[in-house]
Amino acid sequence: MTPVDDVAAVPPSLVGEIDDEPTVEPAGSEEFRASGWRFIRGDADRSGLRAVFRDRAGHLSIEGATVVVRFDDDAGDQQIDEVLRRHHLAVRRPMRFVPKGFQVVFEGRPAKGQLMRISEELEKLDCVRYADPDFVEEIGQR
């Protein structure tokens, strides 16, 4: 996926804070806008904004608020706690269908792109099988 650097996504809960900002309408954003998301210029400097991505097929995705981390089967509770604490992450919920899998959130309001960077750092650790940032995407009906 490629970052769409010139656009930032505003979550519905923050839309009230951008009344004075001109919005943009990137291609493929209709469903997101229908769900309450707004898009503004990407160089806007405001916490809580989300990075926007586009895949090769043109689908738009927005950086989510959580990361799903699956630790190695041998990882101990103490080691998991330590890794999460070091990255300012807290467990939102265990993913009970994923061994050693957790959905985690950043403690505080993450800066735009911050969860992407944290996921990349986690993926470099031997005790982490994967760390996927959640993306908000359009999942339609067939």
Next chain:
Amino acid sequence: MEKAALRERLQSLTSVSNVFPTARSHVRQRRELGAVAEAVESLDYRLLDELSAADARNVLSREVAVAGSAFPVLLDLPDAQEQLAGFARAGFNFFYADPSYESDSLEIRRARGGNGAVTRVLSADGRIALETRRLVVALVADVDDEAARLFFGRNNLVPIRRFQFGAPTWHVIADGGLATDVSLQLLDLDEVRYAEPDFIEHVNQRATQPSDPLVAQQWHLEVLGLPVVWPTHAGGEVRIAVVDNGFMVGHPDLDPDAASSGWFRSSPDGDDSLFIHGLDLMPDGDHGTACAGMAAARSNDTGGVGVAFDASLSLVACLPDQVGTQSTLARALAYAAEPTTEGVAAPGADVVACSLGPNEATWKMSNVLSDAIDFIAERGRSGQGTPLFWACTNGNFPISADEVCSHPKVISVGRSTADDSDDGSGFGPELAFLAPGVDVLIPSSDGAYSVTTGTSFACPCAAGVAALIVQQNRHMSATEVRDHMLGACDKIGDVPYVDGRNDTFGHGRLNAASALGVPQ
């Protein structure tokens, strides 16, 4: 069924003392048994005792001391009336024997007019089971025929036939004891996947032909061969879960089970979800209503019916505005197969259908969604795996670009028309088969029915057929169900099938009658 659950079920069986069946003969040769069945149904104990005892004394030789009809005693068992009438119509009479009869061998019993197959009359949980010497034994996957032969020899079992279910499963005769006791001993062995007596039971024709007024317009039911399947299999005691954006839970033809249903309420930003157990306030949705109705709309003299109209239905809603995260979708799927993943103690589905996804060529799958699919296919149904059906793209694109439908454990379904053409949905080696999904008449969110088109509806159609297969053989793994369905497709279209498949048609168009071995 898990070994522990099977062991528990077998241990709960109790023998009905001194009650035995006579030799079985066709009811036309013993007209008294037809009258016995009617006396059971009308609970006319005096007539029943008279007719049954007279028939027993007539059939059995003088060496057997008949103390009277056993029907009055058997009728004291819970839920026995319908079963006993069924047994009588099938040619079984039951009598009270002198205690010495129990010690006679089956050969002696047969020579004296008794039943030479039934060792004991057992009962548990409202079911009457006639124990014979036959068992069904499934061994673990890596046991070959020679190892199986040696295993059977060691355990005093005589193999009669190997079932063609994929896993190594045999019909055997127990030489060294009562079938239930032998099954319990076998369940303790590591080589045994399951072992259970092949009881003679009354299996009622719970489902016959639905009389719902729109059935005649539901062409897909006829194409699948369902009218010949329903008299014996309509999905009873099987659970189908449909994962979608929302459902009309009060549709007159849907009867969802609240205990196993639930929905994921999106956070204000749509980037997380809170699980809500049950059906209260579940979002409505035309698409989900149609999918659920295709699989399991009730037979109730209203509207039409679903493929498996007797199946239990679990509704799982997520991403109500079609914008959200794959981790929420993953949770919804995992919940459908195993509700404890969201902390709910309710039965998981035997079959799961999902018709969500983009209709363009490409869909990238997250690791957590892949893990959820693995979980369902490997851990569902107490480790047997839950078959997971997914609608492939409606666009004429290669399915390989859709990482979800390309997942090796997903059964990817395309749509077929009433005249058995392919209608241009996704194609490629990942396509399992086609099922009816063009101009099908199924429930809609206005409480009525409407004609609609999409792979979305072919998918729950296939899931409904899978429910019938699971009903017929609950021991099939998810892989076996899939393989069974692939092997039962009609080779439609004027195209060559190489190794049984074609990229546009998959293995062909699903045929429920063939899958259940019912002649059409």
